[in-house]
Amino acid sequence: MNSPYGFAIGLTLPLSRKGFFLPKIMRTYIYIDGFNLYYGAVKSTPYRWLDLMSLSRILLQPHHQIRRIKYFTARVSGTSTDRSKPDRQDAYLRALKAHIPEIEIYYGHFLQNLKTVWLSPPIAGHQSATAIRTEEKGSDVNLAVHLLNDAWKNEYDCAVLVSNDSDLAEALRIVKSEQNKMIGLVTPTRFRVSSELHQYATFAKQIRQTALAASQLPDPIPNTKIYKPPAW
Numbered sequence: 001m002n003s004p005y006g007f008a009i010g011l012t013l014p015l016s017r018k019g020f021f022l023p024k025i026m027r028t029y030i031y032i033d034g035f036n037l038y039y040g041a042v043k044s045t046p047y048r049w050l051d052l053m054s055l056s057r058i059l060l061q062p063h064h065q066i067r068r069i070k071y072f073t074a075r076v077s078g079t080s081t082d083r084s085k086p087d088r089q090d091a092y093l094r095a096l097k098a099h100i101p102e103i104e105i106y107y108g109h110f111l112q113n114l115k116t117v118w119l120s121p122p123i124a125g126h127q128s129a130t131a132i133r134t135e136e137k138g139s140d141v142n143l144a145v146h147l148l149n150d151a152w153k154n155e156y157d158c159a160v161l162v163s164n165d166s167d168l169a170e171a172l173r174i175v176k177s178e179q180n181k182m183i184g185l186v187t188p189t190r191f192r193v194s195s196e197l198h199q200y201a202t203f204a205k206q207i208r209q210t211a212l213a214a215s216q217l218p219d220p221i222p223n224t225k226i227y228k229p230p231a232w
Helices: 034-042 052-059 085-099 139-152 166-179 209-213
Strands: 026-033 064-073 103-107 109-123 126-137 158-162 182-188 203-207
Touching: 026 034, 026 052, 026 139, 034 064, 034 182, 034 203, 052 064, 052 203, 052 209, 064 139, 085 103, 103 139, 139 158, 139 166, 158 166, 166 182
Parallel strands: 026 064, 026 158, 064 103, 158 182, 182 203
Antiparallel strands: 109 126
């Protein structure tokens, strides 16, 4: 039987010098839904230059040995009102790769579709209008595939999911019920915690502003010419 702290109840564990049981070292993989994290926790804050390793260490107990951070995102495009968006994102992704040896970055893509939206009240006599809807595609599927594949390969003892996307619930269920892995759920604070995800979590955390403030990358990144974007 597993305790919420990541060790089996009934197992003889080593003692610390003060006589307390020391938790078993947990091989831990972190899976981050980049856009869920951005829009749920850091957008419009001064904490966008976020050090994902530092944040993970703040949120997790010391017995979690972070072997890998897998970050899932998509390349953004500039707009007529903000042409520098791709440059800021590129600087951040280069900073992560230069500063965190354990990180791997995987890319989805954006799709644009025309959608009819109803206007209330009507504008110039028009009841509806056509809008361009941009959706990020592929990251949730990529994350679920890696989460499952790494479990089957026995790469980790504990998987920590940083997301509130309920579409990932089935992957969590399989990892927990069929592979007997621990699952940590980290939810950006602007979202109400997904009950579909929470039901499979061994433990759950929310990202607070204090944790973000304490988890900023150096500026510049040491031994590089990578700087925090001025707008951040």
